[in-house]
Amino acid sequence: MEHEQRSRSRLSRTSDTRDTDDMSRLLAPRLAHFAGVARTEHVTRAAQEMQVPQSTLSRAMVRLEQDLGVDLFARHGRTVSLTPAGRTFLASVERALAEIERAADEVRADADPATGKVAFGFLHTMGAETVPGLLHAFRADHPRIRFSLVQNYGEAMLERLRAGELDLCLTSPVPDAPDLVARRLDEQKLRLVVPADHRLAVRRRIRLAEAADETFVTLEPGYGLRRITDDLCAQAGFKPRIAFEGEEAETLRGLVAAGLGVALLPPPAFPRPGVVELTVTAPRAAREIGVAWLAGRPDTPPVAAFKKFLLGKRGTLLPA
Numbered sequence: 001m002e003h004e005q006r007s008r009s010r011l012s013r014t015s016d017t018r019d020t021d022d023m024s025r026l027l028a029p030r031l032a033h034f035a036g037v038a039r040t041e042h043v044t045r046a047a048q049e050m051q052v053p054q055s056t057l058s059r060a061m062v063r064l065e066q067d068l069g070v071d072l073f074a075r076h077g078r079t080v081s082l083t084p085a086g087r088t089f090l091a092s093v094e095r096a097l098a099e100i101e102r103a104a105d106e107v108r109a110d111a112d113p114a115t116g117k118v119a120f121g122f123l124h125t126m127g128a129e130t131v132p133g134l135l136h137a138f139r140a141d142h143p144r145i146r147f148s149l150v151q152n153y154g155e156a157m158l159e160r161l162r163a164g165e166l167d168l169c170l171t172s173p174v175p176d177a178p179d180l181v182a183r184r185l186d187e188q189k190l191r192l193v194v195p196a197d198h199r200l201a202v203r204r205r206i207r208l209a210e211a212a213d214e215t216f217v218t219l220e221p222g223y224g225l226r227r228i229t230d231d232l233c234a235q236a237g238f239k240p241r242i243a244f245e246g247e248e249a250e251t252l253r254g255l256v257a258a259g260l261g262v263a264l265l266p267p268p269a270f271p272r273p274g275v276v277e278l279t280v281t282a283p284r285a286a287r288e289i290g291v292a293w294l295a296g297r298p299d300t301p302p303v304a305a306f307k308k309f310l311l312g313k314r315g316t317l318l319p320a
Contacts, residue, residue: 030063030064031097033060034090038072038090041079073086111300112302114142114144118146118147118148118306120149120306121168121169122150123153123170123289126289130170142302142305145305154175154224158292161292167300171289173288174292180292180293182292182293184289185315186313187287187289190264190280191265191280192262192277192285193275195258195262195276196274200276200278201276203278205278205281207236208236208280208283209237211262212237212238214262215243215261216229216241216242216264217242217246217255218245220245220246225249228264232283232285253265253268254272264280265277266287267319
């Protein structure tokens with residue numbers, strides 16, 4: 001009864017003065033030591049195996065019990081045995097240590113120069129042809145490096161870059177932000193896409209102002225291509241009348257083919273029936289494609305290798 005009262009008293013003070021995070025910081029450095037003593041049931045032997053002084057290990061176990069407010073070990077001379085509370089604690093500690101080891105193995109594997117991983121984001125319009133070609137060329141010299149690929153619009157990718165979920169991303173427009181590093185890689189001309197039976201379909205070139213009275217289909221606000229479309233139309237002297245907003249360029253091409261409007265789009269990976277693509281002569285219709293990464297974050301060897309590869313593609317990233 002006296003022991004139970006003493007334990008409850010210690011637990012009460014602990015819970016009153018420390019929150020869960022504080023307790024985790026207190027306990028974490030001692031968990032491996034606890035598991036070692038529990039495994040050997042001998043402080044001297046555990047100290048030898050873990051290559052720490054026996055006195056240090058003994059003090060660590062006493063402090064651990066004091067912080068928890070319960071006795072984890074029953075002492076029998078130089079040997080120890082787990083109390084019921086100690087056995088309960090050990091089961092959770094072993095799971096926690098195994099999870100930590102698994103996480104350590106994972107991050108070491110991801111950073112391995114030969115077999116590591118790159119988290120790479122890119123625009124939907126880069127997915128059909130450009131990115132597969134890049135990865136094929138890169139893996140000729142780095143055949144075992146792995147990739148986690150994310151397709152999204154520009155702002156969403158930059159958010160994931162800032163959150164640490166991406167290492168690099170191909171995006172447009174090229175971002176200009178103090179927390180990011182961005183490098184221009186190439187430029188992609190945009191075309192005015194019209195239905196095959198449209199009055200403008202007989203043309204090869206067009207000034208964008210000639211489409212001022214047309215109905216447009218565009219990407220949703222927040223997409224880089226939408227912002228470029230709005231800016232180009234403003235330069236041509238009009239605000240586009242928008243009938244449909246979508247999330248993917250090839251869907252917009254399908255809407256154009258169905259006669260639901262016209263669109264400013266980059267060239268398709270493959271020709272699309274039902275549409276005609278016109279060169280825009282004025283204003284200059286193009287978008288810059290660049291690679292971005294988070295400023296100040298060290299690169300793992302595989303990320304550094306892929307970044308160097310991408311930067312070497314300046315001016316040749318896209319088909320001429």
